[in-house]
Amino acid sequence: MVSIVTLAHQHVDDGAKLFVQSYAKQRESMACLPPKYAKHETAAQLLEGILENHPGVATLSDGRLVGYLTGYGMIPNFKSIQPGAYVPEWAHAAADGHDRERIYQFMLENLSRAWIGNGSFAHAITFFAADDALRELFCWAGFGLLVVDAVRVIDPADRLKPAEPEPEIVIRQANEGDLEELARLDNELINYLQRAPTFLFPDHEKEPDTAVEFLGENAFSMVAEKDQRLLACIRGTLRKEDACTIVQDASVMGIDFAYTDPNVRGMGIGRRLLDEILDWGRSRQKTACAVDFESANALGSAFWMKHFSPVCFSAIRHVDPRVAESGDG
Ligand SMILES: CC(C)(COP(=O)(O)OP(=O)(O)OC[C@H]1O[C@@H](n2cnc3c(N)ncnc32)[C@H](O)[C@@H]1OP(=O)(O)O)[C@@H](O)C(=O)NCCC(=O)NCCS
Structure with a gap:
């Protein structure tokens, strides 16, 4: 019974x-x-x-x-x-x-x-x-x-095969001098996600601290720069917070920010930054990387689904x- x-x-x-x-x-x-x-x-x-x-x-x-x-x-x-x-x-x-x-x-x-x-x-x-x-x-x-919560194995020998970016686009780690530009990109991502088709309400209780979020000891941010203007950024974190539970572990690094200027999307900049972020995780003995994204975000979904596999759906x-x-x- x-x-x-x-x-x-x-x-x-x-x-x-x-x-x-x-x-x-x-x-x-x-x-x-x-x-x-x-x-x-x-x-x-x-x-x-x-x-x-x-x-x-x-x-x-x-x-x-x-x-x-x-x-x-x-x-x-x-x-x-x-x-x-x-x-x-x-x-x-x-x-x-x-x-x-x-x-x-x-x-x-x-x-x-x-x-x-x-x-x-x-x-x-x-x-x-x-x-x-x-x-x-x-x-x-x-x-x-x-x-969607998605994961990618960080294999010791596994590097993405990034397209060569244009020579005038510099790929490098973010630093103190980038804070204003990083805050601008942060704002652009919030606005992008708030608009159609994703309609994600920015549920922040307090103003984000750009220095802590992008340059703090738990974060690693790679940027693409041209003429002293940031075109893109991906941020890696030592652990994946604010995600499903099963990715929360010392062995799993996270990504919680990715944004490329609309004028240079699809040129391989995101892939190039991702490769560097994963390499950073590899050097920190991470064996996997986790990311989460709104399924309605078509651009984000297309990018992450190319490089990661879903582990949880919400x-x-x-x-x-x-x-x-x-x-x-
Ligand atoms: C996701 C994002 C950061 C990727 O950055 P990117 O520099 O364009 O990345 P890449 O050029 O390496 O790869 C983009 C891929 O999406 C594909 N793509 C599909 N539709 C596309 C479109 N309308 N415009 C651009 N690229 C598109 C590209 O062909 C490319 O695939 P490929 O690797 O097979 O060539 C960027 O699209 C973006 O800023 N989106 C808006 C913000 C966002 O969604 N952030 C993630 C939040 S979770």
Whole structure:
């Protein structure tokens, strides 16, 4: 008999096992993903940490856990002016060999009711890119792709084959003298992402500190310069923050900024900067590089998908807030 109950401490052990199985599948196609998340205790710790304050559901089949789903609720201004809920990739799993699709539908129905009940109207979920069945399921459940987390192996011998840039374009590391130009590029990227087709609202609480962000000890910024004007920049970071959980590890470097002036796009400058950034990671013993991007950003998607492979997809669904007034939830 299948039943759905509130996710609780007694489900953590079996829940962590289910997650470890699904992570193992993703790692089959991307062996450079950190082994840390293949450990039962890591998954158990993550689940324990969310249980206390956030609603979750568990599916039992004859008393045995076959699925769980939980997430952070009531996140203020979550991708809208409304609060929302977010489910990381480790906050859900379902056993193979059962009716996985039905289990997910059942859990989603129950948990989304709780989210709407507590006023969370945008629902986002991150899941492994290798899980085609889940992607299909969330699509049918009304979710659309929002963000892609992608990874590239940093192989000791692997250099991109960059096109030779024009001789007057200098490729070099950014320095203190570039701060004004870097701030300009930063602003241009924010404006670019805010416009069609991406429509990304710049959700910054405070003004970014250009010196820390581009030249701080955790960052490495390569720029393309011509006539003392910066044409492009890619920024690497020692770790990938603000991304899906499974790329957060000392072995994985990140990229969190890339911008080329519209007049010189498609000339191989981005590829050239990327090659240098990966080389920096290689010299810091990084074995993989992670990046995340909005799937609606056609230029960004085309560039990253050429050089990286997706590891997680994040999909979102916006529920009409008026349903709360009509009594659902
Ligand atoms: C992503 C970006 C930094 C790439 O920089 P770039 O200097 O153009 O990079 P490259 O020239 O090395 O590569 C661009 C690739 O996109 C392809 N491309 C596809 N459509 C393109 C277009 N409309 N214009 C330019 N290039 C295009 C190019 O053909 C090229 O592929 P190739 O390597 O097979 O030749 C740049 O497009 C950009 O600034 N985009 C807007 C900001 C952005 O999206 N940043 C990333 C945020 S996550």
